[in-house]
Amino acid sequence: MKASLARVALPLMLGAALAGPVVAQQGAAPAPAAAEAASGTEPSAAILELRRRFLDPGFMALAFHNMDGIFATQAVENGQRSHALPRAERPLDFTYDVDGRPIPAEDVLERTFTNALMIVRDGKVVYERYRNFTDERTRFTSMSMSKSITSILIGIAVDQGAIRSIDDQITTYVPELKGTPYDGVTIRDALEMKTGVDRSDGDQLKAGSEGAARREQILVRNALPAVDEAFMIRRKAEPGKTFDYSTLNVTILGWVLEKATGQPITAFTSRHLWQPMGAEAPAYWMADGPGAKGRPLTGMGYNATMRDYARIGMMMLDQGRANGRQVVSRKWVSETTGGPHPAIAPGASRGYQFLWWTVPGMPAYMADGLAGQYIYIDPPTRTVIVKLSYVPLTSRQTGEETSAFFRAACAWAARQGR
Amino acid sequence: MKASLARVALPLMLGAALAGPVVAQQGAAPAPAAAEAASGTEPSAAILELRRRFLDPGFMALAFHNMDGIFATQAVENGQRSHALPRAERPLDFTYDVDGRPIPAEDVLERTFTNALMIVRDGKVVYERYRNFTDERTRFTSMSMSKSITSILIGIAVDQGAIRSIDDQITTYVPELKGTPYDGVTIRDALEMKTGVDRSDGDQLKAGSEGAARREQILVRNALPAVDEAFMIRRKAEPGKTFDYSTLNVTILGWVLEKATGQPITAFTSRHLWQPMGAEAPAYWMADGPGAKGRPLTGMGYNATMRDYARIGMMMLDQGRANGRQVVSRKWVSETTGGPHPAIAPGASRGYQFLWWTVPGMPAYMADGLAGQYIYIDPPTRTVIVKLSYVPLTSRQTGEETSAFFRAACAWAARQGR
Incomplete structure (x- = not known):
């Protein structure tokens, strides 16, 4: 790996595009960047700038439901069989508390920067609201909710036997990762964010950092496959020990999924989930990668309608059953969501298991993406809430207010059902 | 009008939304703003911010093909009868000159901030290219190309006799405008941008100006109908004398169209043009207006696919005929486009007639919208070029380079046809 690292480091620091993706050395064979440039499909300066700025407040509200106008994408086809969600809509006649003050429920929309909000109680839509010129056909970004979706895909691959055990080494499926910090890391370690690799998401947003330079090459310029970061980083802790959230772990799980199933991730997502x-x-x-011919960004790149996010939540609530089928096994859902929901560290307010977030002492769990994307699942009240938002990254209170709303909404939904 | 002006001026200066639109006093009756607020359909803070910033460089490339994610809109339905444009595509194997240096034709795309470009020669598509994740279904903003489209609509109303003569007073059709600076102004004056009203587009983009305060109320907050500006401004010159470009003149022509035809502008556009x-x-x-229940922004608000912009150009080239029909009269097109294309002022490099731009001494004419939107029509070579762009407003050379490209492209297209 030393030679490869040396070759990569200099152009990255200079912010220059590499002539070809590093992973080509590793056996995969994406289209060469040079050919892309020649065919005129490289991103324009305007697209590069949009990608650098899509998290800017004041832009997110639009960008988050137009990611296919900013990034290269691959379509995940749905099937012919889909049932409309049953409806039992009613006014949100409850309040939730912020600093001891009761807030009318629907105020949550503007107060917490909401593009769309949906509440499903016991399989029926009790509330569905779109704002800012979005509607039921709009595909919204999931940001890190993608991780929870990837968790389901890994579960399906385990159910099928394509992944024999999540205690297998990652390198069993992706030998290309031998000699990297992922050597010696299990699939379970990645599902639990305990890989020990030195790669933080926060660093990626810090101007001038090595992480930001890699983000520029991978996310902005599409000059390198996202998995190539594995070849550019170091190990900082023993695998399996410490929770340390990093999107790269899920990018790598995507690669595992591809190699284990022998199918492109997008095709697998369509055939076995969507x-x-x-x-x-x-x-x-x-x-x-160049020209979107590479892999899905399994840690941040899924985009779907609000109703289909709700279907994911309902499927989890129903122990993996949806549309009359067992889509992912009851066993996998139970491992994913089962209590006692320990905290990620002693005294921490949140737990994390198999790429879903939990709250210690609470039965609810959730997919949670940057800037306020949620699929919130509360088994006791059989409530699913989807919230798609554009919370400024500097906001400090919005997450807490959203949690208060979720708890109040579940209690309200349960009362309505009686 | 004095009372009305006084009532309006203070809240405008404070940047506060008015309780109700001023024009309600004038006889029209849009939905009251208060009712809108109560029904929760007022724009969110995020939408207000997007509207304030949609002209920012680095954002325009996306905003300009997603205006319906930022602004309230009304659909203009097309009909069942549409013919695919014949095609005779070929590589752009020519150069154009910039400062005496030959530039390969296709470099114009990135050099001049292009989302999409199309060249039609003698009724056949010889080039059609989409960039930045746009395609043949994308609806692009026209910005001030809308004015040329409104010119066609006025022509159709004249053809139908709904407007008896363009030398009629505007107040003949819109008596509500009596006592405003549009009193004593003819339709022709507005078509020629010689109304003499004191209202500049540049002022609207100057922070802290009265124009910017009105823009905030009208374009950003939808608190007032756009025509209400007529009640807030003064006259600065005698009508019919001096060219002085202002979008408000075309907003007012939209009102004339509505009153003269007795039809909503959107319905008229669909039925008689689209x-x-x-x-x-x-x-x-x-x-x-509140909730998009008002009038189309006839000076800047049209959005269509590139192919349909090309159809407008082809119809003009064919003296008003399109799709086997005379859509607008040969006489109107001739008045609109006929030579000798005088300059807007002695020595000026451009001419303007009936809401289309010309170049003195050249037979070509064009619809031209802010930041690089063009339908360029060159009768001698029977060439139509549509260019949809996101040129930063600070750019000084891009317009000239685009003109050089248009001239070279027409010469090239004509050579190909022989």
Whole structure:
């Protein structure tokens, strides 16, 4: 790896595009960047700038439902069989508390920067609202909710036997990763964010950092496959010990999925999740590499309609059953969501298991993406809430207010059902 | 009008939304702003911010083909009868000159901030290219190309006799404008940008100006109908004398069109232009007033596919005929486009007639919208070029380079046809 690292480091620091993706050395064979440039399909300066700025407040509200106008994507086809969600809509006649003050429920929309909000109680839509010129056909970004979706895909691969055990080494499926910090890391370690690799998401957003330079090459310029970061980083802790959140772990799980199943991730998502689950609209993955010919960004790149996000939540609530089928096994859902929901560290307010977030002491769990994307699942009240938002990254109170709303909404939904 | 002005001026200066639109006093009756607020359809803070910033460089490339994600709109339906444009595509094997240096033709795309470019020669598509994740279904903003489209609509109303003469006073059709600076102004004056009203577009983009305060109320907050500006401004010159470009003149022509035809502008556009012309996709108008229940922004608000913009150019080239029909009269097209194309002022490099731009001494004429939107029509070579761009407003050379490209492209297209 030393030679490869040396070759990569200099151009990255200079912010220059590499002539060819490093992973080509590793056996994969994406289209060479030079050919892309020649065919005129490299991103324009305007697209590069949009990619650098899509998280800017004041832009997110639009960008988050137009990711296919900013990033290269791959369509995830839905199937022919989809059932409309039953409806039992009613006014949100409850309040939730912020600093001891009761807030009318629907105020949550503007107060917490909401593009769309949906509440499903016991299989029926009790509330569905779109704002800012979005509607039921709009595909919204999931950001890190993609990780929870990838968790389901890994579960399906385990159910099928394509992944024999999540305690297998990652290198069993992706020998290309031998000699990298992922050597000696198990699939379970990655599902639990305990890989020990030195690669933080926060660093990626810090101007001038090595992480930001890699982000520029991978996410902005599509000059390198996202998995190539594995070849550019070091190990900082023993695998399996410490929770340390990094999107790269899920990028690598995507590679494992591809190699274990022998199928492109996008095709696998369509065939084994989106079609059997009964999604009502196609989704799309943001994809890496030149010309979107690479892999889905499994840690951040899924985009779907709000109703189909709700279907994911309902499927989890129903122990993996959806659309009359067992899409992912009851066993996998139980491992993913089962209590006692320990905290990620002693005294921490949140737990994390198999790429879903939990709250210690609470039965609810959730997919949670940057800037306020949620699929919130509360088994006791059989409530699923989807919230798609554009919370400024500097906001400090919005997450807490959203949690208060979720708890109040579940209690309200349960009262309505009686 | 004095009372009305006084009532309006203070809240405008404070940047506060008015309780109700001023024009309600004038006889029209849009939905009251208060009712809108109560029904929760007022724009969110995020939408207000997007509207303030849609002209920012680095954002325009996306905003300009997603105006319906930022502004309230009204759909302009196309008809059932539309013919695919014949095709005779070929590589752009020519150069154009910039400062005496030959530039390969296709470099114009990135050099001049292009989302999409199309060249039609003698009724056949010889080049059609989409960039930045746009395609043949994308609806692009026209910005001030809308004015040329409104010119066609006025021509159709004249053909129908709904407007008896363009030398009629505007107040003949819109008596509400009596006592405003549009009192004593003819339709022709507005078509020639010689109304003498004191209202500049540049002022609207100057922070802290009165124009910017009105823009905030009208374009950003939808608190007032766009025509209300007529009640807030003064006259600065005698009507009919001096060219002085202002979008408000075309907003007012939209009102004339509505009153003269007795039809909503959007319905009129669909019935008498978009359907008979054989547009292949619906278009949409940005609309003013609370909840998009107001009028189309006839000076800047049209959005359509590139192919349908090309159809407009081809119809003009064919003296008003399109889709086997005379959509607008040969006489109107001749008045609009006929030579000798005098300059707007002695020595000026451009001419303007009936809301189309010309170049003195050249037979070509064009619709031209802010930041690089063009339908360029060159009768001698029977060439139509559509260019949809996101030129930063600070750019000084791009317009000239684009003109050089247009001239070279027409010469090239003519050579190909022989």
